[in-house]
Amino acid sequence: MNDLDCWESKFESCCYSERLLTKLLLLNETAEQEIDILEVKKAIYYAKKYHGDQKRQSGEPYYSHPIEVAYLIVEYAVHYVTTDILVISILHDVIEDTALTKEVISYIFGDSIANKVEDLTRVKSDRKISVAEIVILLWLQRKVDLLLIKIFDRLHNMQTINAKPPEKINRITQETLKTFTSVGMFLQNIMPEILAVEETLMSLCLQNLPINELPVAQEPLAIFEDNFQLPSLIFQNEGSLC
Numbered sequence: 001m002n003d004l005d006c007w008e009s010k011f012e013s014c015c016y017s018e019r020l021l022t023k024l025l026l027l028n029e030t031a032e033q034e035i036d037i038l039e040v041k042k043a044i045y046y047a048k049k050y051h052g053d054q055k056r057q058s059g060e061p062y063y064s065h066p067i068e069v070a071y072l073i074v075e076y077a078v079h080y081v082t083t084d085i086l087v088i089s090i091l092h093d094v095i096e097d098t099a100l101t102k103e104v105i106s107y108i109f110g111d112s113i114a115n116k117v118e119d120l121t122r123v124k125s126d127r128k129i130s131v132a133e134i135v136i137l138l139w140l141q142r143k144v145d146l147l148l149i150k151i152f153d154r155l156h157n158m159q160t161i162n163a164k165p166p167e168k169i170n171r172i173t174q175e176t177l178k179t180f181t182s183v184g185m186f187l188q189n190i191m192p193e194i195l196a197v198e199e200t201l202m203s204l205c206l207q208n209l210p211i212n213e214l215p216v217a218q219e220p221l222a223i224f225e226d227n228f229q230l231p232s233l234i235f236q237n238e239g240s241l242c
Helices: 015-030 037-051 064-076 081-090 102-109 111-120 131-140 145-161 166-188 194-208
Strands: none
Touching: 015 037, 015 064, 015 081, 037 064, 037 102, 037 131, 037 166, 064 081, 064 102, 064 194, 081 111, 081 131, 081 145, 102 111, 131 166, 131 194, 145 194, 166 194
């Protein structure tokens, strides 16, 4: 943490951060509540520092993913954008995938940010839980801001899924149909703009499923029952999507 007081002088821009920051500067021209650009840049700095040389299967630097998730939130859900949501989205994988700890995040960004980043990680005290289990936990706790980040995390994963092997594409697509279209249905009650995200996710899923595995229209794809009540299901652990 010896760079805490000088991170700004060490900050290096890239095409991903430029795209996000440019959009936020434009947003701040008309927004009632301005985004703290400096705090977003600080999150980008630490995400890039700790994700380091990690690569996605597409060959892109891993840090491009959380920055793109933040961009998608601004693109699709601009009325719900806050500085905290952007910072959390940019840091959402650091506890699970890097050496950056909750304690260090708390020191740099505060306890609230650190707690929410921890809520998004699949690595818990005793095991690594599944994506579906994370979604259910967030739903039970009514953490709508974190569900919002999860759905855009999945949207970007689906947009870039073709870099993965076929069997993983199929598994992630099936999981998206089962879990994340339900998240979209739930979030629509609160933020109607999410309809566009759900439709995009469904379209991406249908592009990646073989014809014989396409869902039957009358079959429910939700993990939530009618009125969005959670069913009594036990979800098994699944492999990482990264």
